[in-house]
Amino acid sequence: MTETQPSVERPATIYDVARAAGVSHATVTRLLKGYAGIRPETRDRVTEAIRELGYRPNLNARSLTTGRSHRIAALTHEITQVGPNRILEGANMAARDAGYLLDVITLDVHDPAAIRESIDLALQFDLAGVLALASTDEVTKAVETTTFRVPVYLATGHDRVPSDSTPAFNGLFPLLQHLAELGHRDVVHIAGPSGWVGARNRAREYEAAVAELGMRSQGLIHGDWSSRSGYQAILSLPDDLPATAFVAANDQTALGAILALNERGYRVPDDVSVTGVDDTPEAAYFSPPLTTLRIDFAAQGRHAVQQLLALIDGVPPPPMPPRIPELIVRRSTGNNPRAVQ
Amino acid sequence: MTETQPSVERPATIYDVARAAGVSHATVTRLLKGYAGIRPETRDRVTEAIRELGYRPNLNARSLTTGRSHRIAALTHEITQVGPNRILEGANMAARDAGYLLDVITLDVHDPAAIRESIDLALQFDLAGVLALASTDEVTKAVETTTFRVPVYLATGHDRVPSDSTPAFNGLFPLLQHLAELGHRDVVHIAGPSGWVGARNRAREYEAAVAELGMRSQGLIHGDWSSRSGYQAILSLPDDLPATAFVAANDQTALGAILALNERGYRVPDDVSVTGVDDTPEAAYFSPPLTTLRIDFAAQGRHAVQQLLALIDGVPPPPMPPRIPELIVRRSTGNNPRAVQ
DNA sequence: TACCGGAATGTTACCGGCAACATCGTCGGG
DNA sequence: CCCGACGATGTTGCCGGTAACATTCCGGTA
Incomplete structure (x- = not known):
């Protein structure tokens, strides 16, 4: 289970390589930086020495002199949740592809002091930039009141499309349209926590879609993205449910809602419909499988990194490709039994 | 959504601080390192200058001279899954508490080339140690064939207790004992992928517990930790189910199994029982809520970091506290209807 | 044959810390 | 009154890279 490599010898430096190849260290640097004017014979000797000694550049030293590091920090939270998680994964990939290493700083999004502390730790390492992925108001505020000497990119952490896009592609619209087509009129939204930019x-988007489709919102209950909060949201409703369809802020919340509805004697989807958002891998295996909106989190993560890198390099940021959330219809939604056909 | 801090000024160094305080940079270093013999007046001036300039030590430069860095890399995978995730979270905390920063390297656990590449990238930064959390055979092999110059700690990534511990605390035992008490005799294990040390x-543990309790294993199907694989495992079984209880390798797998059983007309828990492992936050809200084994992942992560830090500091590693997986009984398990009472 | 210029390579200083060693000043003892 | 010792602080060199500048070695030309 455990394994130690004693191997006390210090790693090889360019000086070691230079000595082994019988050249000066500058020649080694030149080779490393792809400088063309090196005699083939010299080049071979150096290359061989590098291989021989297993030389790996010390990136610390490098960024000390160049003044620019190749690491970026991502502030995130609760990596247990699927969304933030996937975003992180995408960001990680994109960063790696660009030759950067991503430091993940997990923070307690509700404790300003802890946020401060985490940011402070991160700032000690010299970073090329900071990615704020967890966008609660607390985090936003902490980021805004900190003086970073490096570019910062603040992502909302949840899907966001330009407000001028067509309704059909705007957030929750496809979901509500689907419900409307099934004859639902009265709907309740079990939202995310109000302190989250993405939840708001x-x-x-929910309100807008409801209005657009001529439906009636019978309530907006703030949860906290958890299954528990979905469960409790349903339990908090009066005996005679005010709606026939429930739009949860994410799949987890929908899961809890389904259980609560079952326990209160409502069958999903025969009596009421429930939808989620995210399309987590599990959503297809809920009982019943969940109708939801597929969000491409990895793309969001990649995009955030690209934006940040553009800021770092001082080039215009690449445009956000239009992300069209895809409606995934499964078995948690059905015709409204009370609808006048 | 975006925010840039132009702020081109380079960060303050000890030299800046020294100049501002009218002392030499060595005095600043001394203060920083907690050296006692500094005149109070001098100390105040320096402290004030540090505050004034917002000085933060450059950890790159520091570790360049001291030769020891304060960062460790964690090799992990699929951070989407709850277990590895929580482990990472615990590791992150523990590392931070010890003044280390944890670099998370996500790797494709099945692509040896990608694993190599990720490890190589990590090695360029000078690391104090490496934590291998994702323990597939591929990763294990890659780690073993790489020459790290730093300590490496290889964790199995899943619960593991000393083999000499009492059966009652050993892995799956409590779960199977619970099933036995409910009158179940024939049981099937939907395992994790065979390439995973933890799954094996x-x-x-499953085999051992079954033997110990006088039950009969009617099969061991390898899944891949996913809900889909749990679903398909059930579908792969003959029409007349060979067992009345199904022990899934994790909660996600159990979720898929429950759906498949429902679709095949079996009611859980009236006809058959299903159990998971992990106790993810969602497990309590499955329909029906899942009987499972609670694993303290965060503790595993913390422990792994502590082990690694002990290796780094060359001190004897702290003992593993006995982790007793806790049986969480919910509604996915019930009496065996076929049992002879 | 002396000279010029560019290609190939070497030398040097610096990035921001740390630590060994050097220096300064002051106080107490002989 | 001088000197030693010690406390407080300054100077220097080094960690492993990078880059500006310097030098060497050619061949080609006048």
């Missing part, structure tokens, strides 16, 4: 955006 | 351990 989603709630607004 | 768990499978062995």
Whole structure:
């Protein structure tokens, strides 16, 4: 289970390589930086020495002199949740592809002091940039009141499309349209926590879609992205449910809602419909399988990194490709039994 | 959504601080390192200058001279899954508490070339140690064939207790004992992928417990930790189910199994029982809520970091505290309807 | 044959810390 | 009154790279 490599010898430096190849260290640097004007014979000797000694450049030293590091920090939270997680994964990939290493700083999004502390730790390492992925108001505030000497990119952490896009592609619309087509009129939104930028955006999208489709919102209950909060949201409703369809802020919340509805004697989807957002891998295996909106989190992560790198390099940021959330219809939604056909 | 801090000024160094305080840079270093023999007046001036300039030590430069860095890399995978995730979270905390920063290297556990590449990237930064958390055979092999110059700690990534511990605390035992008490005799294990050390351990624990309790194993199907694989495992079984209880390798797998059983007309728990492992936050909200084994992943992560730090500091590693997986009984398990009472 | 210029390579200083060693000043003892 | 010792602080060199500048070695030309 455990394994130690004693191997006390210090790693080889360019000086070691230079000595082994019988050249000066500058020649080694030149080779490493792809400088063309090196005699083939010399080049071979150096290359061989590098291989021989297993030389690996010390990136610390490098970034000390160049003044620019190749690492970026990502502030995130609760990596247990699927969304943030996937975003992180995408960001990680994109960063790696660009030759950067991503430091993940997990923070307690509700404790300003802890946020401060985490940011402070990160700032000690010289970073090329900072990616704020967890966008609660607390984090936003902490980021805004900190003086970073490096570019910072603040992502909302949840899907966000330009507000001028067509309704059909705007957030929750496809989901509500689907419900409307099934004859549902009265709907309740079990939202994310109000301190989250993404949750608020989603709630607004919900209101807009409901209005657009001529439906009636019978309530907006703030949860906390958890299954528990979905469960409790349903339990908090009066005996005679005010709606026939429930739009949860994410799949986990929907899971809890389904259980609560079952326990209160409602069958999903025969009596009521439930939808989620995210399309986590598990959503297809809920009982019943969940109708949801597929979000391409990895793309969001990649995009965030690209934006940040553009800031770092001082080039215009690449445009956000239009992300169209895809409606995934499964078995948690059905015709409204009370609908006048 | 975006925010840039132009702020081109380079960060303050000890030299800047020294100049501002009218002392030499060595005095600043001394203060920073907690050296006692500094005149109070001088100390105040320096402290003030540090505050004034917002000085933060450049850890790159520091580790360049001291030769020891304060960062460790964690090799992990699929951070989407709850277990590895929580482990990472615990590791992150422990590392931070010890003043280390944890670099998370996500790797494709099945592509040896990608594993190599990721490890190589990590090695360029000078690391104090490496934590291998994703323990597939491929990763294990890659780690073993790489020459790290730093300590490496290889964790199995899943619960593991000393083999000499009492059966009652050994892995899956409590779960199977619970099933036995409910009158179940024939049981099937939906395991994790065979390339995973943790999955194999768990499978062995299953076999041992079944034997110990006088039950009969009617099969061991390898899944891949996913809900899909749990679903398909059930579908692969003959029409007349060979068992009345199904022990899944994790909660996700159990979720898929429950759906498949439902679709095949079996009610859980009235007809058959299903159990998971992990106790993810969602498990309590499955329909029906899942009987499972609670694993303290965060503790595993913390422990792994502590082991690694002990290796780094050359001190004897702290003992593993006995981790007793806790049986969480919910509604996915019930009496065996076929049992002769 | 002396000279010029560019290609190939070497030398040097610096990045921001740390630590060994050097220096300065002051106080107490002989 | 001088000197030693010690406390407080300054100077220097080094860690492993990078880059500006310097030098060497050619061949080609006048």
